[in-house]
Amino acid sequence: MTAVTDGESLDVRDYYRKRYASSTPAQQEWTIATAAPELVNLVNTGRIPRGSRVLEVGCGVGSESVYLASAGFELSAIDISADAVERAKALAECYGLGDRIEWAVGDVLSLPFDTEGYDVVVDRGCFHCLRAAERPTFAAEIGRVLRPKGLYVVRCLSSQRIGAPAPQPTSMFVKTFGVSSQELWETFSPYFACEQLELGSHAPDDESVPCGWLGLWRRLEQNRPA
């Protein structure tokens, strides 16, 4: 298994393409076989309203898209890895949902989807794959495909820890991918109002386990940076 060790020279797109081409989902440390509890909660509480048209960015092998389609949502999903999307399609077929999800292989910086075509965009671990210089383009693309007042749900790695206000990169992994609340704000506030931003951890007492953000960003009526 290839480890993420050199954050400066890492080509993240290439890294994921190679990993998906050469490993099974069980060997991919980021792949889990189900939707995350916070996404299920957003569905069950109606914060992602029934009937929403949803886009998943960086869908990987499709666990969350298939969950959302099985919950009745109309889905589109995109990933940079053709191998990941093939696996995602196969998973959807297993559940009889093959015709409910529109799959695309491509880059989230240039989404092949209609302007204002979605009510919700969900993201588990894609935004933090982008380099800092790419973030404004990403925010503009998410703002473009969402309808006014549409919701962007981001889950990403944090460079901050609970109770520590300043970024504290503890490992090369966090240094490479971790995002601070200020960076999230700078990236998304030109297009979105922040509805919720939570820092969480599966193991708050273990400093070696990175924390993650759950962010809910509501697209502004006027889709233009102030």
Ligand SMILES: C[S@@+](CC[C@H](N)C(=O)[O-])C[C@H]1O[C@@H](n2cnc3c(N)ncnc32)[C@H](O)[C@@H]1O
């Ligand atoms: C941490 S993984 C998460 C995958 C999936 N969301 C999950 O939870 O299993 C990040 C995903 O983003 C994809 N990705 C990274 N950069 C991308 C880009 N620029 N365009 C499209 N997909 C990208 C990767 O291929 C990978 O599937």
